Amino acid sequence: MRRLTRVLAAVAVVGTVHVTTLDACAQQVPLFTGVHAARLGLGSIQGVVSDERGGPLAGAMVSALGAKNGMAVTDARGRFLIDSLPSGVYIVRVHLAGFASSRRDYVRVGTSPSMVEAFYLRRDTATADTLAEPVGSRTILTAGMELPQPEGTATAADDHPHGETAWRLRHLKRSVLKDSGEVVSIADAAADEEVPPPPSSLFGRAFDGAASMASSLFADLPFSGEVNLLTTSAFMPGQMFSGDFLPRGVAYVSLGAPLAGGEWTARASMTQSDLSSWIVAGSFSSHRASSHSYGFGVSYSTQQYQSTSPMAIGAATDNTRNVGEIYGSDHWTIVPALALDYSTRYAHYDYLRDRSLMSPRVGLTLTPFANTHLTASVAQHMLAPGAEEFLAPASVGPWLPPERTFAPLDGRDFRVERARMLDIGVEHEFDADLVLGVRRFQQSVDDQLVTLFGLPVAGGPKSPGHYYVANAGSLDAEGWAVRFSSAPSQRVRGSVEYSITRAHWVSRGDMAAIAVWAPEAIRPQTEDVHGVTTSLETEIPETATRLFFLYKVNTSLAHSTDPTRSTTDSRFGLQVNQALPFMPFGSTRWEVLVGVRNLFRDPAEAGSIYDELLVVRPPKRVVGGVLVKF
Incomplete structure (x- = not known):
């Protein structure tokens, strides 16, 4: 942590030196x-x-x-x-x-x-008919006088009286306690067709008014939404057709609209089987203004076991698990060449001993020259066991409710991982086609999590729908990363990042249990970690096809200890969206989604370098279904 303190002081000095030259910079970059x-x-x-x-x-x-x-x-x-x-x-x-x-x-x-x-x-x-006939001025009459007729027109026959008594009856003030169904209008009685009376009950009139108001309100709001009907499944390596983890149906719905200077979105996803789970979330993001933008959101998810199978009983001591989260972010452009952003996440887990977790972050961006950006950020990331099941994902993709169960490997309480991170980087864009980025990072991690698949559940067989978590200990890490990427505006967008990290373990956690069940997860006290991450994203308008692919190769991914195998291993994620050729139908767009991945963590989430590396024997998850956008 002494290195973190020295680097923070250097960042403060660099920021002070550049503030004096910020007025000469004209480009604003978020x-x-x-x-x-x-x-x-x-x-x-x-x-x-x-x-x-x-x-x-x-x-x-x-x-x-x-x-x-x-x-x-x-x-x-x-x-x-x-x-x-x-x-x-x-x-x-x-x-x-x-x-x-x-x-x-x-x-x-x-x-x-x-x-x-x-x-x-x-x-x-x-509306057009109403506006085509403007209402003319009316003459104010007194009791006993007749309505004057326009010149050149014949007087229409009129059956109802115009005497003083009739005039006073028509203008009699009604009491609010009278039933409107018992009052007969003279004009209605003389009409050729009978007009149905309004609802006589107070509830009927209130419902009529509320329905009319709601219809007019939703007719004018530009709502957009998405409905997904998905099927998910998972299988362990070499067990693709075993049938241990049967497919499950997932329903997902999203609704959003611009409102009050920004966009709000409400989302929900649920599944029903021996494990019933659902997640709901709402968020708001303001329009990016010249100097300030912000966003906030909330999510809540739950998981409930509805069977007495050994897998459900061995998964947790309690029958349900609930997680809630509140998050917010703020971005300020102080001057055109200096931007500050900060964010925080507060999560509440009812199955942890310390149920409340806070993850703050502060970042700074300097733009001393055109197309060149200097960035620095400090963050603390709290990662709870099972957080990947309950929290809303940060990257774009299908939303899935909590589908998998988990339990501590040693049978004791869960322990939370805490990662304190410092990143300093520089980026430069070449001719709007290529972006080169170099960053230096340092991490200090306590209670590093290890995720173990492929272990038999108490009283039951192995299942890709259940995993165990353990504590690998604490470590310090520092390294460099170089990233080449194409401009996001290109038709084919890709990136390649190479990183090298020196990690030193300062303490060991559940070594005895990990050595028995997953010896490949035990790392040397000091090691160099080399990794390459590539991503490819493209959209083919001729066939209405969208493709996303991510591939990660690393020398420290937990893999088999077989000496005949390579010392490197890989993880991947693939998703294809294909619009149906006979759509859109009306104002909707129909797509078919197919996705396959063995990545366990969300690649957009910042955290310890070992969060994905210490996932042992992750199953392959398959997602498919139909998407309807409107």
Whole structure:
């Protein structure tokens, strides 16, 4: 930790020296963390909104939903602009009171100049009829006087009286205690067709009003959503057709809309079998302004065992597990060349002894030259056993509820891993095609977690749906990483990162139990860890296909101790989305998803370098199903 203190002091000195030259820098660059360290190429969508006659419409709300949600309001000339959009396909729609909402249009944003779109809105029939007949002025009459008739027109026959008594009856003030169903209007009685009376009960009138208000409210809001019907399964190496872990059905739904200067999203996922589980989450992210943007969210998940099988009984001493999380982030652009961001996550686990965990982070970005960015960050990451099952994922992909069970290897209480991390890096973009990044990192980890698959559950066989966790001890690590990546605006986006780390174990944890069940997880006291991580992401508009592939090779991945095998091992993740050729149907988009992976941790989550390396015998998880976006 002395090294961490010295590096922090150096970061503070560097920041003080650069503040005096920040006013000369004109480019504003946000800070990006996780696996996407390169600066994103951003585009925009602009256009004009007109009515059916070609006249501009002011005050119309334009929403763009895609990789990032955006919203704009048209000006007096009907023009709008939605900027700071990452490349990709966006669903654009226009809303204005009194007009029928436009159909959803798919717009591609890339490195080319701003996309210019033209939208035409048609007036609602009921609104148009009402506006076509303006209401003229009325003469105020007194009791006993007759309504004057326009010149040149015949007087229409009128059966109801116009005397003083009838006038006073028609203008009699009603009591709020009277039942409206018993009051007969003179005008209704004289009509040719009988008008049905309004609901006589208070509940009926309230329901009528609430339904009408809700209909008008949701008709004007630009909601977007997604429904997934998925099937998941997993199998151990060499046991693809064993049937030990039968497929499970998963239902997922997402709903979002722009609101109050940002976008909110509500998501939920659930599965039902011998293990019943679900997760719900809501989040809000503000539009990226010139100097300030923020976001926050909350999630809650639960897992309940609904059988008396030995696997369920041996998984946990209690019948249910519940986890809640609250998180928030804030980004400030102090001056065009200096940006500060900070975030924190608070999680509550009901199956831990210390149930509340806090994970804060602070980052700083300096831009002394065009296309060059200096970054520094300090963070503490608290990782609980089973957190990967309960917490909302950080990367883009299918949401799965808690499907697997877990238990401590030594039969005692769970212990939480704490990682304190310091990262300093520099990035430079070459001609908007290639981004080169170099970073220096240091970590101090206490109670490093080890995840063990392929062990028999008490009273039952081995299962890919259950794993054990243990404590490997504490360590200090430091190293370098070099990353080459293409610009995110390219049609084919890829990256290659090489890292070398020197790790030194300062204490040992559950060595006796780990040596019996997974001797390959025992690491030397000091070792050099070499790793290469590659990723590839592309979208083929000709076939409406999206592909994501990640491959990780490392010399310290826990693998078999067979001396005939290589000392390196690998992990991968593959996901393919294929739009159905006979869709979209109406305003929906239908896709088929297929994914296969043996990566255990989310690659977008920051943490200890050993979090993925000390996962022993991870099963391959297969996900497939249908996605409907609207």
